Amino acid sequence: MDYFDRFAIPHPSPVIYASMVAIGITVLAIIAGLTYFKKWGYLWREWLTTVDHKRIGIMYLISALLMLFRGGVDAIMLRAQLSVPENKLLDAQHYNEIFSTHGVVMILFMAMPFIIALMNFVVPLQIGARDVAFPRLNALSFWLFFMGAMLFNISFVVGGSPDAGWTSYFPLAGNEFSESVGTNYYMIAIQIAGIGTLMTGINFMTTILRMRAPGMTLMKMPMFTWSSLITNLIIVFAFPVLTVTLAMGTMDRLFGTNFFTTDNGGMDMLWANLFWVWGHPEVYILILPAFGIYSEVISTFARRNLYGYKSMVASMVAISFLSFLVWAHHFFTMGQGALTNSIFSITTMAIAVPTGVKIFNWLLTLWKGKIVITTPMLYSLLFIPLFTLGGVTGVMLGMSAADYQYHNTMFLVAHFHMVIIPGVIFAMLAGLTYYWPKMFGFMLNERIGKWAAWLIAIGTLVAFMPMFFSGLDGQARRMYTYSESTGFGIYNMISFIGALVLAVGFVLIVYNIYYSTRYASRDISSDPWDARSLEWATHTPVPEYNFAILPQVNSTEALWDAKKKGHVLFKGEYEKIHMPNNSGVPFIMGCIFFAWGFSFVFGMWIPLILTTIGIFACMALRSFEKDHGRYISVEEIEETETKLRGAN
Amino acid sequence: MKIDNSLPLEYSTEENRLKVLGFWIFLGAEIMLFATLFATYFTLFDRTAGGPTGAEIFEITPVLIETILLLTSSFTIGLGIHAMRLGNKKAMLSFFAITLLLGAGFLGFEIFEFVTYVHEGAGLQTSAFTSILLTTLGTHGAHVTLGLFWGLFIILQVKKRGLTPETANKSFIFSLYWHFLDVVWIFIFSFIYLKGMM
Ligand code: HEM
Ligand SMILES: [Cu+2]
Numbered sequence: 001m002d003y004f005d006r007f008a009i010p011h012p013s014p015v016i017y018a019s020m021v022a023i024g025i026t027v028l029a030i031i032a033g034l035t036y037f038k039k040w041g042y043l044w045r046e047w048l049t050t051v052d053h054k055r056i057g058i059m060y061l062i063s064a065l066l067m068l069f070r071g072g073v074d075a076i077m078l079r080a081q082l083s084v085p086e087n088k089l090l091d092a093q094h095y096n097e098i099f100s101t102h103g104v105v106m107i108l109f110m111a112m113p114f115i116i117a118l119m120n121f122v123v124p125l126q127i128g129a130r131d132v133a134f135p136r137l138n139a140l141s142f143w144l145f146f147m148g149a150m151l152f153n154i155s156f157v158v159g160g161s162p163d164a165g166w167t168s169y170f171p172l173a174g175n176e177f178s179e180s181v182g183t184n185y186y187m188i189a190i191q192i193a194g195i196g197t198l199m200t201g202i203n204f205m206t207t208i209l210r211m212r213a214p215g216m217t218l219m220k221m222p223m224f225t226w227s228s229l230i231t232n233l234i235i236v237f238a239f240p241v242l243t244v245t246l247a248m249g250t251m252d253r254l255f256g257t258n259f260f261t262t263d264n265g266g267m268d269m270l271w272a273n274l275f276w277v278w279g280h281p282e283v284y285i286l287i288l289p290a291f292g293i294y295s296e297v298i299s300t301f302a303r304r305n306l307y308g309y310k311s312m313v314a315s316m317v318a319i320s321f322l323s324f325l326v327w328a329h330h331f332f333t334m335g336q337g338a339l340t341n342s343i344f345s346i347t348t349m350a351i352a353v354p355t356g357v358k359i360f361n362w363l364l365t366l367w368k369g370k371i372v373i374t375t376p377m378l379y380s381l382l383f384i385p386l387f388t389l390g391g392v393t394g395v396m397l398g399m400s401a402a403d404y405q406y407h408n409t410m411f412l413v414a415h416f417h418m419v420i421i422p423g424v425i426f427a428m429l430a431g432l433t434y435y436w437p438k439m440f441g442f443m444l445n446e447r448i449g450k451w452a453a454w455l456i457a458i459g460t461l462v463a464f465m466p467m468f469f470s471g472l473d474g475q476a477r478r479m480y481t482y483s484e485s486t487g488f489g490i491y492n493m494i495s496f497i498g499a500l501v502l503a504v505g506f507v508l509i510v511y512n513i514y515y516s517t518r519y520a521s522r523d524i525s526s527d528p529w530d531a532r533s534l535e536w537a538t539h540t541p542v543p544e545y546n547f548a549i550l551p552q553v554n555s556t557e558a559l560w561d562a563k564k565k566g567h568v569l570f571k572g573e574y575e576k577i578h579m580p581n582n583s584g585v586p587f588i589m590g591c592i593f594f595a596w597g598f599s600f601v602f603g604m605w606i607p608l609i610l611t612t613i614g615i616f617a618c619m620a621l622r623s624f625e626k627d628h629g630r631y632i633s634v635e636e637i638e639e640t641e642t643k644l645r646g647a648n
Numbered sequence: 649m650k651i652d653n654s655l656p657l658e659y660s661t662e663e664n665r666l667k668v669l670g671f672w673i674f675l676g677a678e679i680m681l682f683a684t685l686f687a688t689y690f691t692l693f694d695r696t697a698g699g700p701t702g703a704e705i706f707e708i709t710p711v712l713i714e715t716i717l718l719l720t721s722s723f724t725i726g727l728g729i730h731a732m733r734l735g736n737k738k739a740m741l742s743f744f745a746i747t748l749l750l751g752a753g754f755l756g757f758e759i760f761e762f763v764t765y766v767h768e769g770a771g772l773q774t775s776a777f778t779s780i781l782l783t784t785l786g787t788h789g790a791h792v793t794l795g796l797f798w799g800l801f802i803i804l805q806v807k808k809r810g811l812t813p814e815t816a817n818k819s820f821i822f823s824l825y826w827h828f829l830d831v832v833w834i835f836i837f838s839f840i841y842l843k844g845m846m
Contacts, residue, residue, distance in 0.1 A: 134667075201677075202670055202673045202674050205670075205673050206666055206670040206673060209669065236673055236676055236680075237676070237677070237680050240677045240678070240680035241680060241681075243681060247783075248779075251779070255772060256773040257772055257773060257779035258773065258775055258776045259688070259779055259780065264699075264773075264774070265692065265696060265699075265776030265777060266695070267776065270688065270691055270692070274684065274688070623802075623805070623818075624801065624804075
């Protein structure tokens, strides 16, 4: 075999060649554009080397939106293939690759960075801090995530995509049944991004535990910060499991070990167990920050404080604990016996209880509120009924005996889309719209935003409700086609139409961004929604030091009290402010990690060793480096503050 | 940078306090990492597929030597930190150097052990048991190796820059790491070696 054959894609098709050309052209266009407008220096100074949590948040956001479209195109292709029986649009192999990448991209490279984007932007502001605990580490987290995502995304044009599902069960994911390098990409790209996420977890836990504004005790933290704290706790305990699992999967594929093999003592079910020991907490990593966003949005636009603050916190703590005790519900049918199944059934149903508590708290917040229907609020109001559909079907799946009927049918697919889209995606879109003015200094258009929200909600229902029925009728998931006589055709056609409606909704959001960038007024206040917590107490745009004077807090709703009860937030004089220096090392390390991952995927050992040395060299460099940050002087602060005050 | 002199040097600045807490959280993640390896080990340890079992390949002598070396090094680094708190740079550096030497000795024996295993037909690919055995030991060994370099860098920095809040903080965090590796080793010793030999 010629050396370069390994980089060829195993199942070429005109679509893939077209994408290659498109990728090439885009890259060239970006390079040409940057050169033409002389923006290389700006890009490097202001973005690639930044350690500012706000900018890192925005970079996460951009990546998440890009990945949303990559995953969305996958989704449309899947639904198009299934829309009519015996369709020949995609062959079986291609279909396998697309549902695998769709799942990984959406969960790990879209939902995760979206959440981390909001956490990055909001949490330090919400707790009245000037940055995260370890700004440089934060930049490294981002670049590892980003390079992992890029590595995963090039798989379909270099060497072939993973094709064993986003769960990548062995033995299917072993060398015998997944011959291409696709699954290597899966193992290594997720590994790199996962290490980034783990570091985010450590960073944010430290930040939230140690850097809150004076007076902000744990039980006075805003709800989004609470949800972030719990989420990061779950990250810290769940992601190492993923790290080990992926490492063992990599070794099975590349070094011939026998963890998950079917001979030499290997145990394929071990992968399923380990994967879900991480995987189930992961779904709560996704949903808890979403719950946090809903709590903020609902109390802002119901114009009252959140009902049941303590029970909100308690239910999140309960969820974080229970989320580690339910993993076996993902394979009730794989023969672990009635007792085990019963235990996991009970824990699974138990986790629905704290979730229910939260739903009732939001409803009771709305009950006596003066509701203002803005776009973020619209998403939150749509979330409650739609998510309940997903949650209730989750409990159905959680009954192990009944799960023999539902497992691995479209019913399951409908369940998790009905929790993830109304739960996580609506929250992210609500959060995006809500925090947009703080990020960019203008509001998104409300009319277009509401249109998009309705289209997305209707699209979700039209796309996923039919799957509950076709699933109960016996349509299995991950099948690339079906025969006319099954009668599934009509359900799948409706789903396809729903998917198109969803797509239109997302395109409308992009249009809204374009439209508002051009036409929206730049003359907005620093608190345009009349909100309640500290992130709205500083200027828009937020100065790099966030707060000229650190705020004093004595309730859960510090800004609201400042506005309504005469609480004084900012006391004292300006003092010089200590800030971290920018650094190019995280970006460079990210690039080396990319090369490392690429070498690993293709088993190119010499580059692998060289890049490994490179990574350690960066770490050694960091150890010896003296970097004491810099100070922003009082005069400089005064100047910035006057300018910003004038702007509002 | 505000320095609080009522606290030990390694805690004296806010940045230092953040780093110590962050490192504790990191150790929490490390516990999960090793817990996953142990869980896998217990699942797979009797799946030897006709290859050697633990009882056949484990030998008490090198393992005991390794244990003694590592436990002693944990003690000496404790002395090192004690010396650091007293402000005795020379004693501290000597204890750190001894620690690293003991660590290197540990690593030497571990490498020797690995070579013996492979000679006896217990390679990485032999069976599920050998795969997880070598991976668990190897992960610990890799941590020790990393620690040797890290510790060396810290010695060089303390030597050059003296005991500052920064270097003291690094040394203290390194000692946490080193103690942690010792704790992991105690689990390996009890649950992999002793249990395997019985
Ligand atoms: C009310 C609480 C919930 C319960 C009781 C529940 C229960 C279940 C059960 C039993 C399964 C496995 C079914 C099977 O394979 O046959 C499952 C799958 C799944 N759930 Fe949930 N769930 C709940 C909430 C959530 C939430 C909030 C999310 C995400 C944000 C989520 C995401 C998923 C995913 C991604 C899968 C399956 C993935 C796959 O197999 O590819 N679930 N759920
Ligand atoms: Cu689950």
